[in-house]
Amino acid sequence: MSLLKATTTIAVAGGAAAALYLLGRSRSKPPSTAPPPPPPAEPSPPPEDEWAAAHRHDLWNLWALGILNAAHVLWWAGALDETRWLATLYALDVGYMTVDALWLVLEPACVAARVRDTLLIHHAAVLACAAGAAGYPLLMRHLLRVWIVELHSWTHIAARELRSPALGAMNKPLFVGVRLVGFPLTWLAYARERAAASFPPLGVHAVLSAMQVLMYGLMCHWGTRLLLGEGGLSAVAARCRSSWRRLVSALGALQSTPKASG
Numbered sequence: 001m002s003l004l005k006a007t008t009t010i011a012v013a014g015g016a017a018a019a020l021y022l023l024g025r026s027r028s029k030p031p032s033t034a035p036p037p038p039p040p041a042e043p044s045p046p047p048e049d050e051w052a053a054a055h056r057h058d059l060w061n062l063w064a065l066g067i068l069n070a071a072h073v074l075w076w077a078g079a080l081d082e083t084r085w086l087a088t089l090y091a092l093d094v095g096y097m098t099v100d101a102l103w104l105v106l107e108p109a110c111v112a113a114r115v116r117d118t119l120l121i122h123h124a125a126v127l128a129c130a131a132g133a134a135g136y137p138l139l140m141r142h143l144l145r146v147w148i149v150e151l152h153s154w155t156h157i158a159a160r161e162l163r164s165p166a167l168g169a170m171n172k173p174l175f176v177g178v179r180l181v182g183f184p185l186t187w188l189a190y191a192r193e194r195a196a197a198s199f200p201p202l203g204v205h206a207v208l209s210a211m212q213v214l215m216y217g218l219m220c221h222w223g224t225r226l227l228l229g230e231g232g233l234s235a236v237a238a239r240c241r242s243s244w245r246r247l248v249s250a251l252g253a254l255q256s257t258p259k260a261s262g
Helices: 001-027 048-075 084-106 115-135 137-146 149-162 165-197 201-226 232-256
Strands: none
Touching: 001 048, 048 084, 048 137, 048 149, 084 115, 084 137, 115 201, 137 165, 137 201, 149 165, 165 201
């Protein structure tokens, strides 16, 4: 694959993915001008509609990710022959990402508004990389390795949907293990294979690596809320400032207290 061909493929796929992202944003946000008030005969949809949309999306992910994760575990364990299964698993991964991205665009209420934009960015980046990597086993294997993060995705969704304390207890440790630690380690495995094969060219390698850095940044962003609680880093900073003010106030009160005469 020439550098020009690979870079063009990624650029075209990235443009299409960006268009998908922008379409999702336009569908999930109100127009800039204030809409007319709804007629009294047509009340706004009840909250149950949003719950039903999220529930349908969760069930889709539990089944789709559950099956794909089981297949990837077999792949990682060496139980599936690469010559027979690499292209099949790759196509299934791309198919899942495409369907899920379209779901986010067509039914924005299926996920919480606070994560919708970052999920669209994530899916767009994955699909852009997948388009450029298709047909090249070294890059396709890398996609199958980075799928490790979806082990946490399934656990996170299952803990919420099934209301399982056991899965809930696994949520944070698995996030740290597969997203914050495992995901960057997959890049090291890819870089080692690239060095041995002298492929892909440096320009394509730089673009794909930048995409992985972008996705890791998204995971760190999601982790601030999951690991640090509501409000993420902002809430932690606010608590630190509040504690500092209380400490300064207490020290000031101690200094202003008159000393007892001897």
